[in-house]
Every structure is written in structure tokens, then in C-alpha cells.
Amino acid sequence: MASTRWSMQRPLNIICEMRRNRLIVVAVALTGSLVVGVVLLALRGRPCPIEIRFLGNMMSTNYRTGITFTGPTFWISNRTARVLAVTPWAVELKDAARWTKRDYRDLTGPICLGPSAAGTQTIDFSSQLFPLPTNMWRLEINVAEKLSRPDDNRSAQPLL
Numbered sequence: 001m002a003s004t005r006w007s008m009q010r011p012l013n014i015i016c017e018m019r020r021n022r023l024i025v026v027a028v029a030l031t032g033s034l035v036v037g038v039v040l041l042a043l044r045g046r047p048c049p050i051e052i053r054f055l056g057n058m059m060s061t062n063y064r065t066g067i068t069f070t071g072p073t074f075w076i077s078n079r080t081a082r083v084l085a086v087t088p089w090a091v092e093l094k095d096a097a098r099w100t101k102r103d104y105r106d107l108t109g110p111i112c113l114g115p116s117a118a119g120t121q122t123i124d125f126s127s128q129l130f131p132l133p134t135n136m137w138r139l140e141i142n143v144a145e146k147l148s149r150p151d152d153n154r155s156a157q158p159l160l
Contacts (some may be wrong), residue, residue: 016026047088051077054073055073055120056070056156057070071124073123074121080116086112087111087141088140089142091130092137092139102129
């Protein structure tokens with residue numbers, strides 16, 4: 001009779017062990033899903049503070065020099081509740097298979113956009129130290145919160 005009892009307990013132990021293993025697998029899967037979700041949320045980062053749209057080639061006038069020029073014009077809108085200073089920073093030109101970065105000399109200074117405000121920026125290639133791009137090019141924009149004290153505003157200006 002002892003052998004019959006042992007044979008009945010063994011299947012119960014196997015069933016309990018299978019349930020425990022299934023619970024462990026489910027717990028590991030849920031933990032893994034949670035970790036992946038947290039990592040994806042962390043990688044998502046903050047939303048972009050500005051929105052940029054290409055409007056086309058338009059005529060613009062440099063308010064400092066009064067010179068009229070034509071160039072690619074962008075609509076820039078501030079999506080934050082802060083005042084932002086937006087400055088074109090560099091132009092990258094594509095040569096065959098690689099990108100070459102050139103500093104952009106903005107003669108007009110940064111555009112200051114109030115909270116939820118928008119403005120336009122025309123790129124003046126005629127005043128740059130590099131030729132007008134003919135192939136693919138891209139623009140790097142510098143966005144910074146406008147400083148509030150008058151003596152600090154000098155440090156927000158781009159280096160010419």
C-alpha cells in the first residue's frame with residue numbers, strides 16, 4: 001500500500017511543480033515587459049520645443065543692413081511657455097557620401113519667440129563664406145531659453 005500512495009503523490013508533485021514553473025515564466029515575462037516599457041518611455045525624451053516648416057524660397061530684407069536677398073525660408077513656432085532664442089547654427093552640405101559641416105554666420109541675430117509664438121527665418125547664403133549649396137543640405141538650429149537680465153543677453157548672441 002505504501003507504493004500506491006507514493007505513486008499518487010508523485011503526479012500531484014509534478015502538477016504543482018508545473019504550475020510553479022508556469023507562474024515563474026509569467027512573472028519573468030511581465031517583469032521583462034515592464035522593464036522594456038520603462039526603457040522606451042525614458043528614450044522617448046522631451047518633446048521638441050520648436051516646430052519648423054519649410055515655406056520655400058522667399059525674398060527677405062536684412063533689417064540691420066537693409067539688403068534684400070532671396071533664400072530658403074522657414075516657419076518656426078515656439079511650443080513652450082518660455083521665451084526662446086532661435087538661431088541657425090550650421091549648414092551641412094552633402095558631398096557624394098558624406099556630410100560636411102559649415103558654420104553659419106547669421107548677421108541678423110537670433111529670433112526671439114514668446115510663448116506659443118511663431119516667426120520666419122530666411123537663410124542668407126549670399127553672406128556666407130561657402131558657396132550656395134546645389135545638392136542636398138540640412139540646417140542645424142540652436143534653441144536656447146532667452147535670458148532675462150540685460151547683461152546676460154550678450155551671452156545668448158551667436159559668435160560672429
